[in-house]
């Protein structure tokens with residue numbers, strides 16, 4: 001069943017349903033029950049539903065494609081283009097949620113301890129009532145469209161223009177069931193193979209690519225982590241990865257390099273792929289497997305900078321510059337073609353958002369702070385350079401994964417940073433997220449004088465993360481890149497939010513196994529490191545164990561001077577805690593259960609929720625800094641409205657959160 005089939009779409013529920021205008025009168029949408037616009041000829045299919053449905057079927061197709069590790073590059077490219085077009089078409093409908101909604105229950109998973117449940121909704125009530133009125137859309141006249149299931153659709157009709165406002169209330173009717181697939185049945189088998197050549201990067205026998213900031217250092221202090229994907233060469237560089245010094249560099253397994261947390265400042269990354277082994281630009285650059293990269297145990301940050309420079313083609317031209325230079329040349333393989341805003345540059349984006357400073361640089365472009373013009377809400381916009389990804393099926397697959405996963409997961413979990421809008425131009429895909437001002441958990445932890453958290457503090461943070469990951473699993477997705485760098489913090493550092501779903505994939509529902517080794521070195525499970533099959537949730541639990549240990553101890557549990565050494569230590573099953581401090585037995589037990597080498601003996605998320613370490617704790621999601629945004633989402637309010645499709649409801653979402661004191665200049 002498609003996601004739309006699980007959901008009900010009400011368009012201007014203030015209108016009484018018009019009897020008789022049901023599925024039977026909408027021949028091309030025969031399995032829909034539609035209470036239609038009285039102004040609409042009952043015999044005429046409502047193009048809005050077809051547009052929404054087209055997005056649904058496109059998402060289904062994309063989901064299916066992502067289960068095929070061997071999917072042809074051309075098909076990935078076409079699917080991505082089709083999905084972007086479909087999103088753009090729905091976005092053009094200007095469907096908006098209403099400021100109130102008959103809400104279903106919270107979508108967050110429950111903890112065994114009642115005290116760990118989602119906070120009450122009272123504070124949110126006030127914010128709901130303070131919402132500004134939603135301006136009527138010029139698109140449509142009132143109608144109620146209730147959708148029960150989706151037919152096939154091949155075309156994306158244009159939005160129908162008519163006087164009056166069309167407002168949509170979107171809420172989940174069934175997609176939030178635990179384990180229910182918002183995109184239909186789970187794939188029979190197999191994972192998301194990024195790219196053929198990328199599957200061999202985890203050969204533990206291969207010499208490490210050197211970096212001082214890679215993964216666990218020999219003393220276990222925090223270096224940043226290196227993703228275990230791809231061929232290991234650095235793509236064309238840009239001098240900035242993040243505006244804040246942080247350990248996100250081209251990490252390796254170098255371990256003889258000792259240093260304090262402070263001394264291991266993250267060097268500016270030269271790679272749009274940051275710390276990744278994966279090559280998103282395989283067509284642009286000759287693959288350089290890890291084995292051929294510079295080896296050695298440790299180098300300093302400057303050395304790494306040089307190494308990474310040398311690992312590129314030597315071009316210092318940033319992707320953005322290259323894109324600008326070659327504007328209009330994109331689309332060779334279809335990625336640059338199409339899109340509702342294709343042909344323009346950033347015009348469509350500028351209409352809605354005022355883009356400001358660069359926050360950091362991701363794999364395919366910069367992430368920038370911006371302001372939603374109407375609500376004055378701060379957002380973070382991830383700009384994905386279409387030229388850059390057009391050259392690489394693996395890069396397009398990552399973008400496709402992130403889009404499909406985030407739209408599928410919607411915005412209904414308080415600790416997953418939601419995708420709230422997608423704007424497409426000829427040269428760039430803009431993914432819009434709520435702005436999270438607290439930075440990465442990694443940086444925040446490292447900046448603390450002690451470099452670690454006490455158990456009570458860690459429990460609150462970790463519980464949120466476990467809840468987020470468990471939610472993904474319940475929805476049939478595994479993240480596969482859970483790490484401190486992919487957890488963003490709210491302004492007050494009380495709330496954490498999982499980001500970066502580029503490695504996310506569907507969990508095989510038939511007990512099948514995933515086989516693609518992905519992830520980040522320090523957080524990679526034994527089966528990832530050994531290129532063994534895995535179920536999906538098991539690798540996320542391992543990564544959570546690494547996160548928990550690191551939060552408490554201020555260093556990674558495993559370290560090695562090479563992938564082989566790291567692997568040896570990982571599979572040894574020996575986890576030691578720094579001496580001189582005391583740890584509760586429950587904590588030690590939980591860490592050991594998460595880091596069980598045998599993945600079948602590893603604790604599950606469900607059992608983690610019942611674990612003694614969480615018992616009797618205060619609600620991990622109740623923090624003094626929890627703001628209206630989080631409250632709204634925690635109670636399911638905004639999430640329920642905006643549950644499908646995420647980008648569709650961006651405008652209303654931003655209206656909703658707009659009052660949450662995010663009104664400063666950007």
Ligand SMILES: Nc1ncnc2c1ncn2[C@@H]1O[C@H](COP(=O)(O)OP(=O)(O)OP(=O)(O)O)[C@@H](O)[C@H]1O
Pocket residue numbers: 241242243272273274275276359360361362363364365367380382417433434435436437439440488499500502
């Ligand atoms: N919602 C957000 N609010 C504020 N800053 C953000 C947000 N999302 C991402 N950032 C920042 O933007 C930068 C790049 O973003 P992001 O990590 O999403 O890119 P990426 O392409 O996924 O990176 P990676 O190379 O790890 O795959 C990071 O430094 C991150 O701190």
